[in-house]
Amino acid sequence: MTVEQAGPGTTRPGGRTARIRAAVLRATGDLLAEHGFARLDLADVASRAEVGKTTVYRRWGNPAGLVADLLTEMAEQSLPRTETGTLLGDLTANARLVQRTLSDARQGALFRAVIAAAVWDDRTDGALRRFYDVRIGEWAPCVQQAIARGEVPEGTDGREVIKAVSAPLYYRLLASREPIDEAAADRAAGAAAIAARAGAYLRPDVRQAARPERADEPGM
């Protein structure tokens, strides 16, 4: 839903190539979500996308090539961050975006399939890592803004805060298999905001100098 809104009918130049890519990647995502990486076949993708088989073979080469390009497209097309004016507002917007994506039937299945594929396919593993790197990089500046507003301490690691918001939702998707609902999203955002304010996500070099507010307990 958030990722693949650009179907056919786009008017920008390069339209035909872009349309073929969109159709092929949509078919790739559908087949991945339905049957997984092990059963992803270029001929099936071509057929579902209504694109010539040779085009798919020539341009993407193999299933890992398709999945890598799908992840690139997902990173390109995913929504820009929302700016609400507070850290909690921004983190809640981020958590809700992740929550809507992972709880969507097709998208949730697609993420599970890609993560499972990455376990055994190095190219998919690299592409997945780059996808998260882009998404985390898109949202991390909201923590810089919170530092500028004085909401969280100087030296807070924005990328760690953003990962902390997503992590409980991915834990539900992959480990505990519980529903990924708005309450879980809001709890993840709220907890990350509180911990960030208290200095739990200071970069290690900063943490040497300044201790967090609760110095009465060891191990921080």
Add this chain to the structure above:
Amino acid sequence: MTVEQAGPGTTRPGGRTARIRAAVLRATGDLLAEHGFARLDLADVASRAEVGKTTVYRRWGNPAGLVADLLTEMAEQSLPRTETGTLLGDLTANARLVQRTLSDARQGALFRAVIAAAVWDDRTDGALRRFYDVRIGEWAPCVQQAIARGEVPEGTDGREVIKAVSAPLYYRLLASREPIDEAAADRAAGAAAIAARAGAYLRPDVRQAARPERADEPGM
């Protein structure tokens, strides 16, 4: 000498059956970590475990049966929780245990393989869910003890706190693919302890009545 021939010398009843199970499940874990669920074969497991093939087929039936029993054994044999006297100490002990497991080459590969298998195999999915249910249930009482000591508010959901400690480590294992080091473990424990003290993990019914301390921000 095969496990089945190991014969006399054991005193406790059921010793031979238990030894066979241990050998078969160790072989299952090894093969899963090395080659994944899709290539898990009962004959290979029997051969590596030095156990008769018919024993493995009769007792476990198929690969999903092996993995389900492996997860049951992992839940049975995993370490009991540590009691340190403070919530942060207990959560740090939990985080370090998860961190050591997931960063261990064999265990990390095994968890990734099982989680990937659960995406496409319903029986593995159910067994994985039960595994986490047992592990979360083992550690959740440390939050009850923290409530009794007045460290965190009454009505804090212990299971949510324990999941919040594990989640960033699983996110590294499966999504961002960053190293799972002690710093990540301590940060996860520290953030969860701070957020728990501030009321971020109150059960929804409790949250209706009592607002957390930072009432100046919406969305909690």
